[in-house]
Amino acid sequence: MALIVQKFGGTSVGSTERIDNVAEKVAGFRRDGHDVVVVVSAMSGETNRLIELANAIQEQPTPREMDVLVSTGEQVTTALLSMALHKRGIDAKSYNGSQVRILTDDAHTKARIRSIDDARIHADLNAGRVVVVAGFQGTDEHGNITTLGRGGSDTTAVALAAALKADECQIYTDVDGVYTTDPRIVDGARRLEKITFEEMLEMASMGSKVLQIRAVEFAGKYSVPLRVLSSFEAGPGTLITMEDELDVEAPTIAGIAFNRDEAKLTVLGVPDTPGVAYQILGPIGEANIEVDVILQNIGEEGKTDFTFTVGRGDLPRASAILERTVEELGAAELRVDPKIAKVSVVGVGMRSHAGVASIMFKALAEVGVNIQMISTSEIKISVIIEEKFLELAVRTLHSAFELDADPELAGYANA
Amino acid sequence: MALIVQKFGGTSVGSTERIDNVAEKVAGFRRDGHDVVVVVSAMSGETNRLIELANAIQEQPTPREMDVLVSTGEQVTTALLSMALHKRGIDAKSYNGSQVRILTDDAHTKARIRSIDDARIHADLNAGRVVVVAGFQGTDEHGNITTLGRGGSDTTAVALAAALKADECQIYTDVDGVYTTDPRIVDGARRLEKITFEEMLEMASMGSKVLQIRAVEFAGKYSVPLRVLSSFEAGPGTLITMEDELDVEAPTIAGIAFNRDEAKLTVLGVPDTPGVAYQILGPIGEANIEVDVILQNIGEEGKTDFTFTVGRGDLPRASAILERTVEELGAAELRVDPKIAKVSVVGVGMRSHAGVASIMFKALAEVGVNIQMISTSEIKISVIIEEKFLELAVRTLHSAFELDADPELAGYANA
Structure with missing residues (x-):
């Protein structure tokens, strides 16, 4: 009976079939009695498709309009995932960054989160709903759409987990955890059960692109227990946590x-x-x-x-x-x-x-x-x-x- | 020096090249000193693509989520058109239905407009900006995204023209006006310079699908001068107006x-x-x-x-x-x-x-x-x-x- 924030990246929601798989996973947690908030990225390829449209029009697209454009990608996924949950008899509701509301500064295409209004989400959770939030985006104080930069969906998930005081923030990716090193180079590389935020930062900045650095920093700052796990296989993944808990x-x-x-x-x-x-x-x-x-x-x-x-x-x-x-x-x-x-x-x-x-x-x-x-x-x-x-x-x-x-x-x- | 609302449908914005053409047309009006508000539809094919995604997931997609999904189509076009205007040195800003704000009832997928907040748009016009608004969509009083149903972009344009007390609402389509009858049947069919709202309603309901009936009714009710003209050719089109002006x-x-x-x-x-x-x-x-x-x-x-x-x-x-x-x-x-x-x-x-x-x-x-x-x-x-x-x-x-x-x-x- 925990409150869990789950984030699914572009590959995990890359097709309607995969969105159905994600819904099945989320529904399982909901049926087990957990409160679940899901953060989703755009379907893989969608963000690039939108950027190509922009580049066809303007050599250096206006940042404000770029955010208006690319933020639609995540919004599409929230709607589709909510439908996939409804099909399974799970009540769910989608929100974009403006609706939540995730307030950011006005640095278009690389905005930083200032605050999150958790009232609507808590109301939905209390009503038994799964809440599906568009990652990567927010709104500035004037209601302009902003985005957090590539990979910003991880940051959205961690920030939501911090604001909601979630028990765990789960980042679903195409790998099943954090490894001692790259398994493509060392056969004997093993998945770590746990790693500290600081270690994860060093591993991430060295090219283990499992998690966005900003998200790890954020999680460390607000002591949000972070778990990296696979969208496609079952398994406990890797828990990223405070040093003193090790x-x-x-x-x-x-x-x-x-x-x-x-x-x-x-x-x-x-x-x-x-x-x-x-x-x-x-x-x-x-x-x-x-x-x-x-x-x-x-x-x-x-x-x-x-x-x-x-x-x-x-x-x-x-x-x-x-x-x-x-x-x-x-x-x-x-x-x-x-x-x-x-x-x-x-x-x-x-x-x-x-x-x-x-x-x-x-x-x-x-x-x-x-x-x-x-x-x-x-x-x-x-x-x-x-x-x-x-x-x-x-x-x-x-x-x-x-x-x-x-x-x-x-x-x-x-x- | 008039205030003009211009609406461009899906075919008119069906590719980045066509969006560039629309920008050229809009820029011309702006350079002539007019205040211009542009309402755009989704790029042709986009709404159907989104609906197919929904149908692949849920047999009867949840109406609220359907609106979240399809409303992204128009948002994409607003961003791209704003970029195309910026490229031409024209200051422009995009708005979706929630941002304007276009308040509707909560009848998802077929909502009706209740009111429009014109403050932001007037502020932008006063600052010399072209305002680009996503057609077809609004928000209910709880901030949920709504849509007005197929062809609703015409209604958005007319409602905006009424709210802003525009001098004219121009609907750009792939025909150059309203004809005495279908030119495919009668060679001598001629474009009408003027037609009354009532006549247009009768013509429209008989299959001349130039304009949405709801938009014509709305224009008649609020006495918004409506002009149908071609996106692709120059010409005066057909003015739809009150009887006593004829x-x-x-x-x-x-x-x-x-x-x-x-x-x-x-x-x-x-x-x-x-x-x-x-x-x-x-x-x-x-x-x-x-x-x-x-x-x-x-x-x-x-x-x-x-x-x-x-x-x-x-x-x-x-x-x-x-x-x-x-x-x-x-x-x-x-x-x-x-x-x-x-x-x-x-x-x-x-x-x-x-x-x-x-x-x-x-x-x-x-x-x-x-x-x-x-x-x-x-x-x-x-x-x-x-x-x-x-x-x-x-x-x-x-x-x-x-x-x-x-x-x-x-x-x-x-x-």
């Missing part, structure tokens, strides 16, 4: 994350004077290019080498900017390398366990993987390596931290 | 309307007792079958023949009901005839001109068309004839009332 005996490392999506830029022979880092990175930041790992080597004769990584898509812009900087600084040379990868070990347990870094570096050295850069945080150690070594490094670390061992030994997944 | 010297007849969509039922040998009409038509009315022309012949020996027409699609149901009635009344026989047609001469001028009926009957007699039934109103005379004579009758009457003559002679069209 077993103190939990192992050190939650998983191995990685990212092929970065590129490395090195400015060689920079005069080693104060403010040089700002002179190099300032113009990059002004161009809205995000910088990830940064390394400044000590060079010879008052010269230094300055290296950093950016998203691979930003490489052409970043190097164009740096060409100018090299000239201005009288530096020797710019070198770019898109063939790199980032591999990280992630786990809140490393806070209290020394030696994670040494296990990591030793394991990589033993298989001949050269580490180019290192970056650390409280719960993560990342290394930049040559891209061709990525799979080898991930498999090696997965074994080194006993993640792919017998669950009895690894422990963490069943903690 | 030239008193206008000719008698506006046009010849017709309808192949009726069928005739005759109950022969009915006992001629009081209440027999009710006994025959009562069960037909209870089955929601609309009856058009009714004729009761005087028969022999206290018996009478009772004839009436219904929509051809209702014939099977109507005859099944009458089979039982024939038995109950002890009537002699039921005869059905789907091969009939109705031809009408329509014109407010016939009120003050005697002899319209005699010209009509004489002209038909001269070409050997037998009249089966006659029905008259203040501004219309209709005859039921054998279907095979339809084209002959329409051409004959079109000539008899000098509608296809040299415009100099016919006069009406240029009145």
Whole structure:
């Protein structure tokens, strides 16, 4: 007899048959006596179809009108899912973002939620209805339609769960949970029963695209228990929760994350004077290019080498900017390398366990993987390596931290 | 410097290219200094696509959810047209029915407009913006999305024109105006410059599907000057207006309307007792079958023949009901005839001109068309004839009332 918010993404509602399957799943929860609020995305392909229409008309479509346009996609799904529930004898009612009302700021196409009016939803739940809400959208204070940006349906679900004080927010996807690493690279990758919000953030930002980062942050901030599970198979999925709820005996490392999506830029022979880092990175930041790992080597004769990584898509812009900087600084040379990868070990347990870094570096050295850069945080150690070594490094670390061992030994997944 | 409401139907906005053409037309009016409110339908095919999705899920889709579903079609068009206007440097803003707000009753899928809040629209017009409104939809007092039924976009346009006290409501279609009769039947059919609301109602109900009947009634009730014109060609179209604005010297007849969509039922040998009409038509009315022309012949020996027409699609149901009635009344026989047609001469001028009926009957007699039934109103005379004579009758009457003559002679069209 819990209050559950369930979110189904575009693939899960990609056809009328799949919407019927979702209705069957939701109906099961309702029949078990739970109060259910369902958040849905647009049917897969629909948002792209609408964007193509807009692009056929205007090269850079007006953001306000773009929101009016694409928000129809989720509205269609809410109506169809409500019909599919009615067919099963389940009372249900659809709401779009304006109707709920989900109040956002007025930053069209990337709005942020300010507040949610839960009165209507509670009234419907009390009347025994399933409430079906359009994800990804809201309204500003003037009644203009806004959207939260791609993947915003996850955020809608978490925000609704927080506003309604739901017992759990369930995110249904096409995978059955969060894994110790990508199963396509490591056969022995295992689904985690639990993971902390912080770990999930590190895993998500490294390319495990199970959940939107903003949704995880939001869930962490408001302590909304979040569960990732499969739309297509039964199973408990992975619960994302607060650290203190985890077993103190939990192992050190939650998983191995990685990212092929970065590129490395090195400015060689920079005069080693104060403010040089700002002179190099300032113009990059002004161009809205995000910088990830940064390394400044000590060079010879008052010269230094300055290296950093950016998203691979930003490489052409970043190097164009740096060409100018090299000239201005009288530096020797710019070198770019898109063939790199980032591999990280992630786990809140490393806070209290020394030696994670040494296990990591030793394991990589033993298989001949050269580490180019290192970056650390409280719960993560990342290394930049040559891209061709990525799979080898991930498999090696997965074994080194006993993640792919017998669950009895690894422990963490069943903690 | 007028305030104009323009409505573009599904065919006119059926592709991004066509939406661009509509924007070009609207931009022209705006550049000429007019205030413009545009009402749009869903892109042609879109409403049917949505209905098919609903039917794939639920045999009889829930009306409330049907409205949530199909109302997205018009919303998409408002966004795309606004973008197309922005591209041309015209400031524009889209609104759906809830945003305007167009308040309706709660009769989902066939709601009626109760009131329109014109504050937001006037504010935008004053700021120099074109306002683009989704046709066909509104909201009930609880914020539920409603729709006005098929063709409801015409009604939205007329209601907005009335609420805004617009100088003219222009309905853009794929024909360039209202004709004296169907040009596919009579080569000499001519576009009318003007027609009265009452005449238009008679023409429309006879199958000239240029305008929704409800929209014409609404326009007449609120004295909104209505103009029908082509989306694809330039031209003045046809102005639908109040009678007293027309030239008193206008000719008698506006046009010849017709309808192949009726069928005739005759109950022969009915006992001629009081209440027999009710006994025959009562069960037909209870089955929601609309009856058009009714004729009761005087028969022999206290018996009478009772004839009436219904929509051809209702014939099977109507005859099944009458089979039982024939038995109950002890009537002699039921005869059905789907091969009939109705031809009408329509014109407010016939009120003050005697002899319209005699010209009509004489002209038909001269070409050997037998009249089966006659029905008259203040501004219309209709005859039921054998279907095979339809084209002959329409051409004959079109000539008899000098509608296809040299415009100099016919006069009406240029009145």
